[in-house]
Amino acid sequence: MTKKMIKKVVPMLIGTLAVTMVVSAVNPTTLAEAANGIRYSIPRVSSSVVTNKKSVEYISQEEAKAIAMKKAPKNKSEVTKVETLLGYEDPHYNVEITSVLNKNLTKIFTIKVDGVTGKIEDLDVEKIINNKDKDKDKDKVNKDKVNKHEGNKNSDKKHKKEEKEVVKTNLISRDKAIKIALDKIGRDADLEEMELDKDDNPPKYEIEMYNDDYEYEIEIHAITGAILKFEKE
Missing domain, CATH: 3.10.450.40 (Nuclear Transport Factor 2; Chain: A,)
Incomplete structure (x- = not known):
């Protein structure tokens, strides 16, 4: 066989082999219907792979602060610290809010906000009292009690009698x-x-x-x- 003949025969053999492989993969019934003039298109096989993995989206720090502020008294509170802990195991924000309720009382809220759902997971409230003002108030109360009962024995007896009655009630x-x-x-x-x-x-x-x-x-x-x-x- 000459080189010229080989060049003609080889492409024909490759084409025949490809047709044979496609035909062998097609349902016999489909081949029979195709022989009777019914046209079919053979679907192409995709090589792409679909995965079930989804990327996790976290809420922003500003969103976490806004959620936490709902648990503090309005118009008297401000965010003083935010700790961002968006780890794989337990993604969350720790939001610290300071509320100055009056000159004698301050509260510090520490709120744990889920970094994905925004749900509040934990709430801790620390109460801070101005001890100096508290001591003044305590001294004033004690002084009033002394002035009220000093030199009045009848009043003391009456008071003790009422206390005994209270115990029985x-x-x-x-x-x-x-x-x-x-x-x-x-x-x-x-x-x-x-x-x-x-x-x-x-x-x-x-x-x-x-x-x-x-x-x-x-x-x-x-x-x-x-x-x-x-x-x-």
């Missing part, structure tokens, strides 16, 4: 006092601090609560449930 429960406080507030609020003062006359529950708008100080008569004091800031 049943006090309302802690849960009932909280319910009374919430009913007075008229909306949801978180309990921050609660103390029962049995030695006072009358005995009372001293309750501090807060929500997004206000901080509340409430005193409730521990026997009758009457509200002795209600303040909000």
Whole structure:
């Protein structure tokens, strides 16, 4: 076989082989229908690979700050520190908010915000009291008590008698006092601090609560449930 003949035969053999491979991959029924004049197009096979991996998108630091601010008193708070911890295991922001409620009371909120969903995962509140002003108030109270009872034995006897009567009287429960406080507030609020003062006359529950708008100080008569004091800031 001459070189000229080889050049003609080889392309023909390659073409025949390609057709044979395609035909062998086609359904016999399809071949029969094609022989009767029905036209078919053979689909091309794609070489691209689809993966299930998705890129994670984190919320911005500004979004985390805005979410955290919803848990602090309005118009009295500012973000003082933001810690960005967007690790693989636990992506989150730690947002610190300082709230100056009055000259004697400051609160520092530390809020953990999920870096993906924006959900608040944890909330911690630290209460800071101006000790100097607190000591002044305590001294004033003690002085008033001394002036009130000094030199008045009859008053002291009456006071002791009333204290004995108080001990014999049943006090309302802690849960009932909280319910009374919430009913007075008229909306949801978180309990921050609660103390029962049995030695006072009358005995009372001293309750501090807060929500997004206000901080509340409430005193409730521990026997009758009457509200002795209600303040909000």
